[in-house]
Amino acid sequence: MPELVLGIDIGGTNSRYGLVSREGEVLHESNLPTSSVASADEFFQLLQLELESSPLKNQIMAVGVGAPSANYHTGCIEYAPNLSWGDVIPFRAIYQKYYDQPFCLTNDANGAAMGEKLFGGAKEMNDFVMVTLGTGLGGGLFVEGNLLHGYGGFAGEMGHVIVNPNGRQCACGRRGCLETYLSATGIKRTAFKMLGANTEKSLLRTIQYEKLTSKIIAEAALEDDFIAKKAFDYTGKILGMNLANLALQLSPEAFFLFGGLVEAGDLLVEPTRRYMREYMLPQYANSVQILVSELQNRNAAILGSAALAWEAYDSN
């Protein structure tokens, strides 16, 4: 019987979990409700009930959890805006009431980075950065072979790096956070600003703000829509410039781009590479790669948290 791990990805509405082999094969996967469940305790009870009936249950060697606002050091989920289980949820402590396998909790971007290392394009790399461009913006930093948590446990929180103190309003209450530009909502805001600033015809002029998505902008760009193309170019500029800056701090081998926004492919990746070179100190301009995550279009959330579990198992 091969050893397996349980990977859990906590989402605001639903969570997903899966049983994953060392090679990254997902042997079983399923959903659990999050928002309709009253507490983390109840969540683990439901999970136990489901796994009870699985023939694979005795093969689970470790458990990894990717969650928003998770603190690796404390094992708590702290002030996650989309979770209703309390302000500071002692997730690890609750886990230990139900399981005794090795456990790792960290944020989803860190999970994605670990997934890239174990199952994706970073198997041979020791220094790389995972950039998750989805609803929000997240980062996972690998440094000299290890996932970086830092002293306070919040390393890689790049979504709230301020690029312009007079810039766009952010949900965090401040202005100009990177996430207000580099996310599915960010590119939508960019497109709307450009619709206001320019007079060119655009397919996007027929769509209301609430209905516009990054996918629609990508489709318009592929049909040569001026505003849509300009929005991707601007997004790539902000991303490229900030990756150049981060490259100067960390000197990584590569940046991996992951998430909904990356489904646009070269619409995003080409300008990001171009602007990173442009804004990089010239002697290092070609020293850092920008790659699309190999978890893209795979079962990334489960693979990421499963990778955390394998890491917890191996270092136990």
Place this chain on the structure above:
Amino acid sequence: MPELVLGIDIGGTNSRYGLVSREGEVLHESNLPTSSVASADEFFQLLQLELESSPLKNQIMAVGVGAPSANYHTGCIEYAPNLSWGDVIPFRAIYQKYYDQPFCLTNDANGAAMGEKLFGGAKEMNDFVMVTLGTGLGGGLFVEGNLLHGYGGFAGEMGHVIVNPNGRQCACGRRGCLETYLSATGIKRTAFKMLGANTEKSLLRTIQYEKLTSKIIAEAALEDDFIAKKAFDYTGKILGMNLANLALQLSPEAFFLFGGLVEAGDLLVEPTRRYMREYMLPQYANSVQILVSELQNRNAAILGSAALAWEAYDSN
């Protein structure tokens, strides 16, 4: 006979070296010319000649070198603007013709970070950042107990992080690099822009650009000069905001400030702390300290390179 190391700090005009104990005591120190010496080979020959007459020469266990534009991985000094010994100087290879002790070459800010760790305020810290505010701006990153070099070997190159792509001209040929704001020259440029933008009386209005120094600005600020105080506040704002951003990436325990600009003390440190808190994600606002380097007003250049030597000796 106690074990000693040789620490060498390569400067554009002159270099300094010293023999340093494990406790950070400098037992002997001296200067060597740099600009009037034709090559790194000749430099090491001069050094050997000097050390030949020292009664301590047989106690040297390792050698550490801090130099501008030094690449830790290759052992080369690469395209250092102020060094005339060639574009790519194979410093380690030349060293090995003259010495066989363990050797470490890295840039001066990394040396300062290692000095802080071994002899300064970071003895008990594993995650901290050294920020050197002198003629230029440099950074040395300690991550999980180790000095971070990164894949390309240039980690911590924060002087050329771009904060405003339409900002001040930088010697590197680009615009808006952090160093054009955060350095001795940077605060002078800030003061001159403010003299142009404002009408208040100022002691600085009697001083020509070529003669103004950060020390004069500090003295004026202590005499309550409006422009001088404003220049320090602005410098602290740029520094504080960028340290908040870097804190989100690395989650360090502390930032150590070091260098000529830090001699102004609270004129710089107070606004830096205030703005870092202001621009930090609120839940982490008080989680990272800003401290003045304990190498400040000590023999920092020699202590830094000596610390590199001790590290090389211990890991050999």
